[in-house]
Amino acid sequence: MSEAILTATGVSKHFGGLTAVDKVDFAVHPGEVVALLGDNGAGKSTLIKCISGVYRPESGRVIFNGVDITYQPPADIRSRGIETIYQDLALAENLDVGANVFLGKEVTRRLFGLLPVTDDSYMRQEASGVLDELDIHIPSLTQKLVNLSGGQRQAVAIARAMYWNAQLVIMDEPTAALGVPEQRKVLALIRSLREGNIPVILISHTMHDVMAVADRMVIMRRGRVVANIPRADATEEIIVRHIVGSAENGENAVMI
């Protein structure tokens, strides 16, 4: 496999007496979808936040594209190309697709060569371009996001990440709030990110999603990485066994 784009080594994070992440090694390679699995409190979200800069790990290093980003602020890490798409998507639902792709980075033009105004048609056009690249069809680009479906909104969030040259996309439970057809569409989007050679870290509780798109499963339990399984070797049974911890103890797997 090609060289890793992201490498976390020996990352630890404590909250008071609790060890949320315990000397974790974690790597992501170009064009791979890595599923990060584990029970509630296993440390998935904390690990992700150590990568995206929201938390500062107490020990360990995070290297992205050859640069040490361990103690950089979230905005800097984002501008280096790590885009995190949270469950709430961080979109302004009262505005249209163009405005959302350019949120906080609006393009302006000079009206009468003098007054700076937002260049809405340019932003809409650019947004339409990136949506086309992702093969996403949204009926009207002037529609407010509130009129779009959950999957379409998810798509807008992904399109925004793409437009601003994301080189690694982290998605936290992207299908949790969606109906079945919409879930399928989001999975297809994840595949098209992979086809564009953009790696994805996918946090999910939905076994079906993970089996459908992930190339590799990293399973965490009590702050540690307990398994790292390529898709070819993974079955739901093995994964669940690692999640609940019975694999280590040699007990029989309990299917949930």
Place this chain on the structure above:
Amino acid sequence: MALGTASDKAKRQPIVNARFVEFLTKSWSYLFLLGLVVFFSLTGTGFFSVRNFSSILTTSTLIMLMSIGQTYVVITAGIDLSIGWTVGLSSVTTARVMRDLAAGGADVEYAMLAGVFAGLLVALIPGLVNGLLVARVKVPPFIATLGMFGIVRGAAFLLTDGQQVVRGLSAELREALRGIGNGSLLYHIPDYGLVWFRQPPDLEPTQIRQVSQLLPYPVLITALVVIVFAFILARSKFGRHTYVIGGSEEAARRSGINVDRHLIIIYVICGFTAGIAGVLHLFRFTAGAPQAGEAALLSSVAAVVIGGTNLFGGEGDIMGAVVGSLIIAVLQTGLVILNIDSIWQFIVVGVVIIIAVLVNQLQTALERLQSNV
């Protein structure tokens, strides 16, 4: 893969056309205003006249100016309850500075200019404090500005030593104030013609009664403020960020918008347009009054709501507030002309506000229906 495929469309189609609903909810207030004007024109003698329209416009300026800043605040899902008294504070401050400077021997023009400057400046203070409380200390806007309501009220009355007006404005000063506050850029006088800047002194008493102000100064000044702030809100990056904050403060923060600074500026803008209203009030009535904007506060909120601005933030525009202010002014004048007790205007405006909110909710409900298929 395509989001919004044929099967999606089939499901979404039966529900009412979103664009039509949006058109209706956006323009019902315009249609309502038009309907009111037609109704009063047909039923009230003297309603349909240049003279009356110009008077309605002049009446509407106080509420309109306050509702401009209020619109910005409401779009960010806030509210500013203090601006009624900010109008008074500004009026009183302007009056005192003018009076004292003129009494000290300064030119009337200089005294007026300094007074206006002081009146506008003092109005920024409550705005700034409101902004700091809301943005930095995270006090809910309702509470922060309710506190400021009391503080500014007290400050305004302290400046008049507890009196209802600032006393001691010289006759010369009052005359100069009236020239602007009750003046017009262009007059029309029957059997005389159009006159610029000043009502001619040599008119017969019958002619004086027929003078129409075509472009009253308060209306022109208000129009200018409307244009500037409507432009900023609708077209500038600052305006766009205002809507982003109203839509999702979290999204605004994550996208790198300086939300705290933005909110502070917005409350300062709200104080500023109230300050302009206060200064204009003094010019029109030639008396600095602490309670100048007291009754207009809730009307300004009403104007904003009637104009389609969503109290939960994220939606609205200045033209809506303008139309809302005009609806209130037309109702006030129209009911008087029809000889209906002016108390009825409160009831009618109240009903209109409730209709406005219902229309807004209807839109939200339909949007929900459409996105949740």
